Amino acid sequence: MIRRIAIIGLGTMGPGMAARLARGGLQVTAYDVAPAAIERARTMLGTAEGVLDSLGVAPSSAGAGTVRFTDDIGDAVADADLVIENVPENISVKAEVYRMIDGLISSDTIVASDTSGIPITKLQAHISHPERMVGMHWSNPPHIIPMIEVIGGEKTAPQTVATIRELIRSIGLLPVVVKKDVPGFVENRVFYALLREAVDLVERGVIEPEDLDTCVSWGIGYKIAVIGPMALLDMAGLDIYKSVSSFLNADLSNRDDVAPMVLERTNASKFGIKSGEGMFSYTPEQTKALQADRARKLVAVRRILEGRE
Numbered sequence: 322m323i324r325r326i327a328i329i330g331l332g333t334m335g336p337g338m339a340a341r342l343a344r345g346g347l348q349v350t351a352y353d354v355a356p357a358a359i360e361r362a363r364t365m366l367g368t369a370e371g372v373l374d375s376l377g378v379a380p381s382s383a384g385a386g387t388v389r390f391t392d393d394i395g396d397a398v399a400d401a402d403l404v405i406e407n408v409p410e411n412i413s414v415k416a417e418v419y420r421m422i423d424g425l426i427s428s429d430t431i432v433a434s435d436t437s438g439i440p441i442t443k444l445q446a447h448i449s450h451p452e453r454m455v456g457m458h459w460s461n462p463p464h465i466i467p468m469i470e471v472i473g474g475e476k477t478a479p480q481t482v483a484t485i486r487e488l489i490r491s492i493g494l495l496p497v498v499v500k501k502d503v504p505g506f507v508e509n510r511v512f513y514a515l516l517r518e519a520v521d522l523v524e525r526g527v528i529e530p531e532d533l534d535t536c537v538s539w540g541i542g543y544k545i546a547v548i549g550p551m552a553l554l555d556m557a558g559l560d561i562y563k564s565v566s567s568f569l570n571a572d573l574s575n576r577d578d579v580a581p582m583v584l585e586r587t588n589a590s591k592f593g594i595k596s597g598e599g600m601f602s603y604t605p606e607q608t609k610a611l612q613a614d615r616a617r618k619l620v621a622v623r624r625i626l627e628g629r630e
């Protein structure tokens with residue numbers, strides 16, 4: 322039974338996860354190597370709790386859990402039933418965290434990674450109890466998006482996958498078990514196929530970035546929240562899909578490296594909202610307003626999709 326959870330890494334994802342897990346009645350300790358990240362996370366935690374209130378996510382019947390911040394990794398993982406590693410998407414950074422916690426956790430502590438797509442089999446090579454390591458891939462913003470992928474690597478015990486799936490279900494979220502440890506799992510394989518084509522179309526001047534977003538959000542994006550791709554195939558007709566894919570698939574982007582448009586920006590430290598500029602530009606005031614507006618709309622859409630409005 323999982324009651325105490327340590328979150329390692331409090332950047333974009335950690336604070337929202339901490340808020341959601343605590344709302345589910347769990348005792349969370351939250352650690353980051355950077356003191357500034359811990360300070361930022363305190364504010365982000367408060368914002369996420371407000372969003373959970375507006376989503377109507379009630380505390381568990383046993384009451385809400387707690388979030389305690391710490392700057393000591395040993396303190397964070399001591400007594401944890403589950404450690405969620407949430408540091409940058411880089412195998413050596415993640416492996417260093419596993420090495421650090423290896424001697425600090427008990428042999429029955431589960432270690433989960435929120436990796437966006439590094440195969441779990443690669444990550445579990447860096448830990449003493451690989452049978453207790455599992456992928457637990459949340460989607461951003463983690464306190465709003467209810468689906469979480471659960472992925473076992475070659476050495477993950479089936480019981481570890483089952484325990485994490487049950488934990489997710491027990492706090493009212495939606496676990497999806499990915500049956501094969503493929504890079505990117507399922508969500509990001511599908512999403513990155515879309516992103517590759519979107520970036521390519523903008524880069525080739527087929528469409529302006531703002532218009533690309535309008536096309537995708539109000540075209541496929543809007544309906545895909547209600548009708549998933551497999552069901553859409555049936556709605557459109559497999560005969561139509563057969564005809565279109567017979568000429569279109571061969572014309573879609575198949576680039577296997579990072580697009581120049583993305584490299585130019587990342588080389589200039591233009592990472593998006595976190596640096597004030599990426600595909601678009603953002604002042605701090607615009608960022609605040611945008612995040613509040615997006616949270617409000619995501620909350621409203623989720624309430625409707627769940628049949629609550």
Ligand SMILES: NC(=O)C1=CN([C@@H]2O[C@H](COP(=O)(O)OP(=O)(O)OC[C@H]3O[C@@H](n4cnc5c(N)ncnc54)[C@H](O)[C@@H]3O)[C@@H](O)[C@H]2O)C=CC1
Pocket residue numbers: 329330331332333334335352353354355358407408409410411414417418435436437438458459460461
């Ligand atoms: N940003 C996103 O939309 C999503 C990210 N992910 C995955 O979640 C993981 C974390 O991503 P983000 O939160 O976006 O990263 P981020 O870069 O925003 O935050 C990472 C945090 O880890 C901290 N950190 C670095 N080394 C550390 C160490 N040795 N010990 C403790 N803390 C350390 C950093 O100080 C930073 O605060 C990555 O694997 C990413 O691929 C998963 C779903 C969505």
Ligand SMILES: Cc1ncc(C(=O)O)c(C(=O)O)c1O
Pocket residue numbers: 436437438459460461462508509
């Ligand atoms: C661009 C991008 N990459 C990865 C992820 C992820 O799920 O890991 C996300 C996300 O929104 O969650 C993302 O936007």
